[in-house]
Amino acid sequence: MKGNRWKRAAWTATVVVAVPFCAAHAQSTAPDAGVTPVSSTEPDAASIAAANADQDLKTLQDSSAPSDQRDLAALNLVASHNDSIKPALADLLRNNRTAQLSIARAMGTYRWADPEFIDPLLALLSQQNPDRAGAAAMALAQYQDNNDILKDLLRALQVSVHSPEMRAAILPSIGLFSQKDAAEALVDEAHDDNSQVEAAAGDALMDMTGLVENGHNTAKWQQWWDQNKDASDADFQVMISKLRAAAYSRLVARRVNSDAAATKLLYDLYQQSPSNKLLLQYLRSLSPAVRELGANLVVSRRDSLEGPSPELMQEVRRHLTDPSADVRAAAARALNNDADSAAVMVAQLRVEHDDMVRMTLIHSLAQLHDREAIEAMLQILHDSNSMPVQAEAADGLRVGADVILRDPDLKNRTIAELTNAFNNASTPDMQRLRSATVGALAAMRDPSLVQLFLNQLDPNEGTPVRVAALRGLGNLVAALRDSGRLDDSNNLGGQVANFLRDDNPDIRLAAVDALQPVSQPGIYIRKLVDQLNTDTNDQVRAETWRVLQGWMNTIDETDLVTLIDDLKEIDPNKQLQALTVLCNRLAADAKNTALSADQQALAAKNLATYEENLGDLLMTMNTQDQAAQAADRYQDALKYWKANNGTQALDKLSGDVTRALLAARKWQDAATFASGVIRDYANNPDMQPTQETVSREFKITAENMAKSDDPQVLADSDGLFAAINQMNPPLPPSYADQLSRLQQQISDKKAAEKQSGGQ
Numbered sequence: 142m143k144g145n146r147w148k149r150a151a152w153t154a155t156v157v158v159a160v161p162f163c164a165a166h167a168q169s170t171a172p173d174a175g176v177t178p179v180s181s182t183e184p185d186a187a188s189i190a191a192a193n194a195d196q197d198l199k200t201l202q203d204s205s206a207p208s209d210q211r212d213l214a215a216l217n218l219v220a221s222h223n224d225s226i227k228p229a230l231a232d233l234l235r236n237n238r239t240a241q242l243s244i245a246r247a248m249g250t251y252r253w254a255d256p257e258f259i260d261p262l263l264a265l266l267s268q269q270n271p272d273r274a275g276a277a278a279m280a281l282a283q284y285q286d287n288n289d290i291l292k293d294l295l296r297a298l299q300v301s302v303h304s305p306e307m308r309a310a311i312l313p314s315i316g317l318f319s320q321k322d323a324a325e326a327l328v329d330e331a332h333d334d335n336s337q338v339e340a341a342a343g344d345a346l347m348d349m350t351g352l353v354e355n356g357h358n359t360a361k362w363q364q365w366w367d368q369n370k371d372a373s374d375a376d377f378q379v380m381i382s383k384l385r386a387a388a389y390s391r392l393v394a395r396r397v398n399s400d401a402a403a404t405k406l407l408y409d410l411y412q413q414s415p416s417n418k419l420l421l422q423y424l425r426s427l428s429p430a431v432r433e434l435g436a437n438l439v440v441s442r443r444d445s446l447e448g449p450s451p452e453l454m455q456e457v458r459r460h461l462t463d464p465s466a467d468v469r470a471a472a473a474r475a476l477n478n479d480a481d482s483a484a485v486m487v488a489q490l491r492v493e494h495d496d497m498v499r500m501t502l503i504h505s506l507a508q509l510h511d512r513e514a515i516e517a518m519l520q521i522l523h524d525s526n527s528m529p530v531q532a533e534a535a536d537g538l539r540v541g542a543d544v545i546l547r548d549p550d551l552k553n554r555t556i557a558e559l560t561n562a563f564n565n566a567s568t569p570d571m572q573r574l575r576s577a578t579v580g581a582l583a584a585m586r587d588p589s590l591v592q593l594f595l596n597q598l599d600p601n602e603g604t605p606v607r608v609a610a611l612r613g614l615g616n617l618v619a620a621l622r623d624s625g626r627l628d629d630s631n632n633l634g635g636q637v638a639n640f641l642r643d644d645n646p647d648i649r650l651a652a653v654d655a656l657q658p659v660s661q662p663g664i665y666i667r668k669l670v671d672q673l674n675t676d677t678n679d680q681v682r683a684e685t686w687r688v689l690q691g692w693m694n695t696i697d698e699t700d701l702v703t704l705i706d707d708l709k710e711i712d713p714n715k716q717l718q719a720l721t722v723l724c725n726r727l728a729a730d731a732k733n734t735a736l737s738a739d740q741q742a743l744a745a746k747n748l749a750t751y752e753e754n755l756g757d758l759l760m761t762m763n764t765q766d767q768a769a770q771a772a773d774r775y776q777d778a779l780k781y782w783k784a785n786n787g788t789q790a791l792d793k794l795s796g797d798v799t800r801a802l803l804a805a806r807k808w809q810d811a812a813t814f815a816s817g818v819i820r821d822y823a824n825n826p827d828m829q830p831t832q833e834t835v836s837r838e839f840k841i842t843a844e845n846m847a848k849s850d851d852p853q854v855l856a857d858s859d860g861l862f863a864a865i866n867q868m869n870p871p872l873p874p875s876y877a878d879q880l881s882r883l884q885q886q887i888s889d890k891k892a893a894e895k896q897s898g899g900q
Contacts, residue, residue, distance in 0.1 A: 309338050331363075332359055483513070490502045503534055749778045752778040803842045
């Protein structure tokens with residue numbers, strides 16, 4: 142903006158559901174004295190666990206239930222290790238043919254080596270049914286320290302001498318023992334003439350020893366046995382343990398690769414034909430990897446147009462207590478921000494023992510702003526010995542601050558627990574917890590925390606903690622402002638502003654953001670404009686401008702004019718935004734009947750001044766669109782001064798309007814406006830210069846066209862001269878003659894270019 146065209150107004154007045162829950166973790170720990178026990182009408186973990194166990198027992202006994210559902214119910218019950226259901230499971234093992242196979246399979250998967258199950262499992266082993274005997278044998282293999290069990294399994298092999306299927310079913314369980322008798326039996330069976338038995342024995346030997354390189358080579362296994370058969374029982378078992386340990390990583394890698402390949406196929410299958418039914422099948426799989434895949438796919442299902450069915454969501458909730466921690470975590474992710482799942486997620490959070498699952502549950506609950514979830518997070522913050530889990534709980538409390546702030550008692554308890562956790566996180570490796578607790582304290586908006594935040598701004602403190610402390614101060618600035626303590630708000634803002642020059646851009650960014658809610662932004666305008674002009678970090682400059690934009694709507698007109706002046710040398714586009722805000726505000730004040738007549742009149746006068754300035758600024762940007770906007774602003778200012786006897790402004794503004802319309806290529810509008818000026822002032826000698834002013838703008842435009850070699854500019858001249866020739870009254874004769882000569886020059890240039898192009 143040209144300095145001599147900028148006008149500043151003189152301000153002489155101020156314009157002013159409960160779903161089944163697995164019994165896996167039914168017993169909860171009583172809260173410590175430091176945290177108030179939770180009183181809730183929502184179902185607790187124990188009651189939900191009991192209901193879930195009842196449902197699983199009913200599923201086991203239901204002969205019409207699909208086998209995969211019975212198997213999964215058995216897995217849930219066995220993995221729970223809930224003594225209260227032990228008699229029922231033992232009874233089903235003895236007497237219920239529908240449930241026997243599912244329970245035996247589950248016991249072969251999850252260890253629950255209780256003596257009460259031995260006799261029922263031995264009874265299954267003796268039934269001479271390969272499926273039942275194989276499942277029972279694998280379940281009995283969990284009693285690996287019981288030599289009598291091994292003898293029973295070896296005896297079952299002998300009894301089944303004429304049944305290759307039975308022997309092949311029993312042999313895998315023997316491979317889980319480490320005694321010499323087990324190894325000898327497997328080597329003997331590896332010599333069997335039946336290929337099925339020989340293969341099963343070889344697999345069992347590889348499982349026992351980890352010597353996968355021996356494969357199904359009977360001679361190698363015999364050689365291995367001959368080399369080790371004279372060892373004592375104790376030494377033999379030590380050797381087996383060492384072999385298994387050495388092979389463990391290889392066996393895990395094989396398993397992981399196998400699971401990954403299978404789940405990739407199932408993932409591709411779902412992508413080809415997504416459906417709730419297919420996801421239910423995945424969730425009910427006996428494979429934890431497949432159940433985890435199913436839960437993960439529910440996340441995308443929730444985002445789809447069709448969405449998940451109620452049955453599918455209920456199945457996911459049941460998997461919050463899945464025996465596999467990976468599946469439980471996937472289920473918690475799938476239920477993120479699901480209000481219908483809040484009760485079961487809170488119940489599981491209170492009893493969950495796996496850190497990954499607890500962190501996922503907290504994250505999924507945080508956005509729900511649930512009071513019971515907040516109480517559970519407080520309890521975790523109080524008694525957990527896991528720093529990552531405590532940090533996640535602190536983050537959850539930060540997100541749920543709106544609930545906490547509505548209850549003074551809850552707020553006080555939260556501040557106490559967060560402060561205690563922060564004070565205990567004193568070592569360098571606990572920065573995550575320190576920043577999380579300070580971040581949560583920042584959300585409490587409590588003036589008692591000022592000194593705590595100021596203390597954490599030491600440059601020796603970690604950046605995340607310092608950033609969280611500045612955010613806390615910013616929240617307190619807003620809280621003090623909202624409570625009417627304006628001086629305190631500004632004083633605290635001044636302390637925040639000291640960090641605008643910090644060497645760390647993250648700290649400068651946080652300081653800028655923390656200044657946004659100050660009660661008197663005008664005090665800090667110059668600081669932020671300087672930040673905008675000098676900071677080397679793009680993100681800090683962008684945030685600084687965002688804060689300044691927010692202030693534009695709240696600061697008084699005097700401060701807004703200061704901002705406009707300060708932006709002059711930095712960025713005309715930003716100055717344009719600020720000046721537009723000022724004009725819009727003055728336009729509203731000029732029509733605001735709640736203001737006095739004098740205040741309205743002052744606003745209208747100031748508006749005319751800044752409308753003219755805004756037009757000048759728009760004209761410096763050299764685009765047709767902005768020139769058209771400038772014309773509108775000039776005409777608004779001209780209208781005011783015509784109505785208020787502003788004779789001195791009329792000449793300049795008439796020329797400004799004409800020049801802006803011509804720059805916008807609005808030829809007819811410019812001609813009509815100029816004719817109106819000539820008509821209005823024809824008999825007014827004092828306004829004769831104004832007729833000259835508007836006429837001169839046409840001549841200047843035509844001269845510039847005549848100097849141009851741009852074909853488009855030369856073509857546009859046709860419209861200009863057509864509009865001039867239709868003017869009524871016309872331009873003064875002296876200008877008409879000059880324009881006629883310019884028109885001929887342009888015509889000759891166009892003809893010459895056409896002839897040159899034709900040759």
